[in-house]
Amino acid sequence: xxxxxxxxAGRLGGxxxxxxxxxxxxxLARVLDEVRRGEVVSRAEIAARSKLTKATVSSLAGELxxxxxxxxxxxxxxxxxxxxxxxxxxDGGGISALGLEINSxxxxxxxxxxxxxxxxxxxxxxxxxxxxPEATLDxxxxxxxxAIAELADQGSPRAFLAGVAVAVxxxxxxxxxxxxxxxxxxxxxxxxxxALRERLGGEVPIVVDNEANxxxxxxxxxxxxxxxxxxxxxxxVGVGAGLITxxxxxxxxxxxxxxIGHIPVDLDGQPCGCGRRGCLETKIGLPAxxxxxxxxxxxxxxxxxxxxxxxxxxxxxGGPEALAGFDEIGxxxxxxxxxxxxxxxxxxxxxxxxxxxxAPYLVPSAMRQxxxxxxxxxxxxxxxxxxxxxxxxxxxxxxxxxxxxxxTDPLRIPxxxxxxxx
Amino acid sequence: xxxxxxxxAGRLGGxxxxxxxxxxxxxLARVLDEVRRGEVVSRAEIAARSKLTKATVSSLAGELxxxxxxxxxxxxxxxxxxxxxxxxxxDGGGISALGLEINSxxxxxxxxxxxxxxxxxxxxxxxxxxxxPEATLDxxxxxxxxAIAELADQGSPRAFLAGVAVAVxxxxxxxxxxxxxxxxxxxxxxxxxxALRERLGGEVPIVVDNEANxxxxxxxxxxxxxxxxxxxxxxxVGVGAGLITxxxxxxxxxxxxxxIGHIPVDLDGQPCGCGRRGCLETKIGLPAxxxxxxxxxxxxxxxxxxxxxxxxxxxxxGGPEALAGFDEIGxxxxxxxxxxxxxxxxxxxxxxxxxxxxAPYLVPSAMRQxxxxxxxxxxxxxxxxxxxxxxxxxxxxxxxxxxxxxxTDPLRIPxxxxxxxx
Numbered sequence: 001x002x003x004x005x006x007x008x009a010g011r012l013g014g015x016x017x018x019x020x021x022x023x024x025x026x027x028l029a030r031v032l033d034e035v036r037r038g039e040v041v042s043r044a045e046i047a048a049r050s051k052l053t054k055a056t057v058s059s060l061a062g063e064l065x066x067x068x069x070x071x072x073x074x075x076x077x078x079x080x081x082x083x084x085x086x087x088x089x090x091d092g093g094g095i096s097a098l099g100l101e102i103n104s105x106x107x108x109x110x111x112x113x114x115x116x117x118x119x120x121x122x123x124x125x126x127x128x129x130x131x132x133p134e135a136t137l138d139x140x141x142x143x144x145x146x147a148i149a150e151l152a153d154q155g156s157p158r159a160f161l162a163g164v165a166v167a168v169x170x171x172x173x174x175x176x177x178x179x180x181x182x183x184x185x186x187x188x189x190x191x192x193x194x195a196l197r198e199r200l201g202g203e204v205p206i207v208v209d210n211e212a213n214x215x216x217x218x219x220x221x222x223x224x225x226x227x228x229x230x231x232x233x234x235x236x237v238g239v240g241a242g243l244i245t246x247x248x249x250x251x252x253x254x255x256x257x258x259x260i261g262h263i264p265v266d267l268d269g270q271p272c273g274c275g276r277r278g279c280l281e282t283k284i285g286l287p288a289x290x291x292x293x294x295x296x297x298x299x300x301x302x303x304x305x306x307x308x309x310x311x312x313x314x315x316x317x318g319g320p321e322a323l324a325g326f327d328e329i330g331x332x333x334x335x336x337x338x339x340x341x342x343x344x345x346x347x348x349x350x351x352x353x354x355x356x357x358x359a360p361y362l363v364p365s366a367m368r369q370x371x372x373x374x375x376x377x378x379x380x381x382x383x384x385x386x387x388x389x390x391x392x393x394x395x396x397x398x399x400x401x402x403x404x405x406x407x408t409d410p411l412r413i414p415x416x417x418x419x420x421x422x
Numbered sequence: 423x424x425x426x427x428x429x430x431a432g433r434l435g436g437x438x439x440x441x442x443x444x445x446x447x448x449x450l451a452r453v454l455d456e457v458r459r460g461e462v463v464s465r466a467e468i469a470a471r472s473k474l475t476k477a478t479v480s481s482l483a484g485e486l487x488x489x490x491x492x493x494x495x496x497x498x499x500x501x502x503x504x505x506x507x508x509x510x511x512x513d514g515g516g517i518s519a520l521g522l523e524i525n526s527x528x529x530x531x532x533x534x535x536x537x538x539x540x541x542x543x544x545x546x547x548x549x550x551x552x553x554x555p556e557a558t559l560d561x562x563x564x565x566x567x568x569a570i571a572e573l574a575d576q577g578s579p580r581a582f583l584a585g586v587a588v589a590v591x592x593x594x595x596x597x598x599x600x601x602x603x604x605x606x607x608x609x610x611x612x613x614x615x616x617a618l619r620e621r622l623g624g625e626v627p628i629v630v631d632n633e634a635n636x637x638x639x640x641x642x643x644x645x646x647x648x649x650x651x652x653x654x655x656x657x658x659v660g661v662g663a664g665l666i667t668x669x670x671x672x673x674x675x676x677x678x679x680x681x682i683g684h685i686p687v688d689l690d691g692q693p694c695g696c697g698r699r700g701c702l703e704t705k706i707g708l709p710a711x712x713x714x715x716x717x718x719x720x721x722x723x724x725x726x727x728x729x730x731x732x733x734x735x736x737x738x739x740g741g742p743e744a745l746a747g748f749d750e751i752g753x754x755x756x757x758x759x760x761x762x763x764x765x766x767x768x769x770x771x772x773x774x775x776x777x778x779x780x781a782p783y784l785v786p787s788a789m790r791q792x793x794x795x796x797x798x799x800x801x802x803x804x805x806x807x808x809x810x811x812x813x814x815x816x817x818x819x820x821x822x823x824x825x826x827x828x829x830t831d832p833l834r835i836p837x838x839x840x841x842x843x844x
Contacts, residue, residue, distance in 0.1 A: 379593075
């Protein structure tokens, strides 16, 4: 694996060069994945599992070591017979990933290393709903710069930032990182990736994605056994869905899937922020719930996480009015979930945001609706569970897609000679 | 490629044997696919495109010829330089596929060869709604036997039936071919695959699938440029959806996806056949439409295709009442489609059954709803088109999945020595 065949050379080398690079990329990813899954494995074990020759595995492993993705560990016998082989384990301590989140009420950052170990985590209340996009992007860039500096400090001397991913509560053109429409931010056509690139300078890749999509991926990556079909429901100011079907994120033709919050459940119902009437969001969105069940908790700029905990405390106190309120919200939640179940037949619906915080008070009545409304009956009745990530699922998912991208394309990481500090 | 490594031997040969068979199966499929896409290609061209060695391609091509899937055509020069090579083209004239359909008002059969050429096509009015499942399965088995005999007669002397697929209007356990629930047939727990296997005898593989799924696949296979994200809506007694996302059929965890007909659009609306109220089917299902717009066309046992044409004639006559009726149905259709668009963001929604027949009178008012209700606005507004297959999409899809299965697994077809007549 000479310089001649590096990613750049491959791209410049015409069609055949590109193919060679694609094959090498796939093989590097395969070796890296074997180590990730095996934790500590020898080159011979990788060769046996991947069906690559030992010589190829050695060459690929050498390249992954040069790129700081793998390191050699001590000696290890491979089994009863055979010579002892030098084992490999994941390195990546110097390689970091940064996830960011723009929420209508807060901004968040989460920086991890390649093994997902958290190096920096920040969250600050921010009233993005009532400020122009530029002010929000300025503050987000500041937060990102602080986090990047901390990643560079705390990482190894060979610190390299693999990428930045930004979660936003809206519809995103994935290709350009432009927010097409974010109803609860009142943003239309905001070029988030470009704005952040300009403010941060440098060459780091920046992607922007919908918060529900990223949250769904965070749940998927965290499951002990990956679910092929799951839905993540955000429960904040807005209600959106991240859809995993057949083990993959369902994005749709333009990347605008999952807009369950604006599906009408009551055509003559209350007006919604989107200009329509009776959307699911008007029944189970956090503002609607606060209005109905706890008007005293409504305060401009209040953090939804605090409001969710206050709601939960109220439910725990168990006043009949509060419980009846939660029962009613659970009923509408169940109507929404039964639509998802009838259309998509997921194994699980994961409740995020405030829906997760108060899940015990919603799920029984939601399950009653689901049992009544699932056309396939018990066979399609899926479990409704609370996310274990609270309000951090989106920013977790953002950091984790950067990590996954490195595992898919190890050529993103430069080899030893041309390291760039994050 | 000796007998030693045939599918059966591979399965008996332990873990390593299974892997060898899987690799060979994939390589056979790859070579077959290159010929299918190229129409007439040489072994050298296949080797260049597939990255397999010429020796491997020759061996695989030999095996595909033995199995009756390919044949050699004349001589053909490969280009400016190089020796002339013998070219290959698809054979498969002797290999046939049978699609069957159980509809609540008719039974249908469609037999094709491997190139999709229709050899036999039958359709007969049958009142499955008012007869016990056994009577329907008896008649279906008769229809299948007649079609199989015709396939054997008209095919080459080396006739081989690759499989039978059955479309049903209900929820199917794909693994067992058992219909869990078919609301409009009033079937619960009917073992369709087993019943048919018993009645037909023999060893032919039988699969059972939902009519909307199979119709969606028929549309997908027929598109000049395959759409990655499309929804097929059945429009008969029931309303169901076949969902293609990311180029694949979305089945969900248990195979029960696409039940859009029983999503409530009007919680206080009319009672539905499923026992609930205000389901989409009560607004746009064929019986509801006939009740509202043309009660004189309602007749027990009438063929939905005839009813659809009569409805269309009424629309064409253009009475104001009829047009207002279609406008209202189009409105509810648009509400249903906007749910699909907000959740799944497809490129196209294809209207099947009667919805396709009267599409010109429904689409304008449906598009108005969609433009109003699509959260992503114009960006997510997909086209709503009529299926070009009318009421035959499901039975077409059934025949085509048998054909696709052969292309995915050429080892299903026995080699010359052990041919079985269909």
